[in-house]
Amino acid sequence: xxxxxxxxPQNAALPLLPRSAPTLRIRxxxxxxxxxxxxxxxxxxxxxxxxxFIVFIFGPLILVYTIKHSRRERVxxxxxxxxxxxxxxxxxxxxxxxxxxxxxxxxxEVVKGEEGKEVYRYEFKGTEVEGEKDGVVETESVxxxxxxxxxxxxxxxxxxAPAKVASETSVGLETNESSSVKERSTRVPEVxxxxxxxxxxxxxxxxxxxxxxxxxxxxxxxxxxVNCPICRAVYFEKEGKGxxxxxxxxxxxxxxxTGGVSxxxxxxxxx
Numbered sequence: 001x002x003x004x005x006x007x008x009p010q011n012a013a014l015p016l017l018p019r020s021a022p023t024l025r026i027r028x029x030x031x032x033x034x035x036x037x038x039x040x041x042x043x044x045x046x047x048x049x050x051x052x053f054i055v056f057i058f059g060p061l062i063l064v065y066t067i068k069h070s071r072r073e074r075v076x077x078x079x080x081x082x083x084x085x086x087x088x089x090x091x092x093x094x095x096x097x098x099x100x101x102x103x104x105x106x107x108x109e110v111v112k113g114e115e116g117k118e119v120y121r122y123e124f125k126g127t128e129v130e131g132e133k134d135g136v137v138e139t140e141s142v143x144x145x146x147x148x149x150x151x152x153x154x155x156x157x158x159x160x161a162p163a164k165v166a167s168e169t170s171v172g173l174e175t176n177e178s179s180s181v182k183e184r185s186t187r188v189p190e191v192x193x194x195x196x197x198x199x200x201x202x203x204x205x206x207x208x209x210x211x212x213x214x215x216x217x218x219x220x221x222x223x224x225x226v227n228c229p230i231c232r233a234v235y236f237e238k239e240g241k242g243x244x245x246x247x248x249x250x251x252x253x254x255x256x257x258t259g260g261v262s263x264x265x266x267x268x269x270x271x
Contacts, residue, residue, distance in 0.1 A: 108206060108235075149216035201213075208233040
């Protein structure tokens, strides 16, 4: 038989509550104020938590950016240092034009013409013999050679001899056409610019035989370049290299001599 339930007068006085009683308790304003008082933080706690939160959020980002920036700066400094070292190794010290002329004096010779005279570079102007068009005549090299430094002709053709003027007796018999032709033919090309003594001399390198204008070759040598612009043959040995080669040769000779002495001493000991 089922147990008998005795009615409790206290339970009978209480109203029946539904299953959602906890929700009703939360909605109670008194419970709400108690919960807000429990969640509320002090200013000291907030002052400690907020900076810590900021550090944890932005700290890794700042650290990554700093590492990347330092790596880029390091790579840039290494590349700059390498370029400086390379430029320092490849840079050739420049010298004065007087010293360049002194160097070229022993490594070059002045080009001589057919009659043993020095050859110069000329620039002249004039008109063609036929007189069809006037203007500057371009200079062309007789030997077909050009200066490899300035890319101009080395040996310009000599100006032609002036045409002979007809005698006074034959002037009256000539027609107007023949007189105009002779006037055009008597125009002789003239040297422009410098005089004959101031014209640029042609120099020939003794080591390879290539020819250049004197001023062009002096400018080339003043840049510290000691090789031919065409064939790269060295026409001037620097003192440091010469001394180094002499030292190496003398060292090899002394090694050979010491080796010979040691061999002779060994032979005497064995005997």
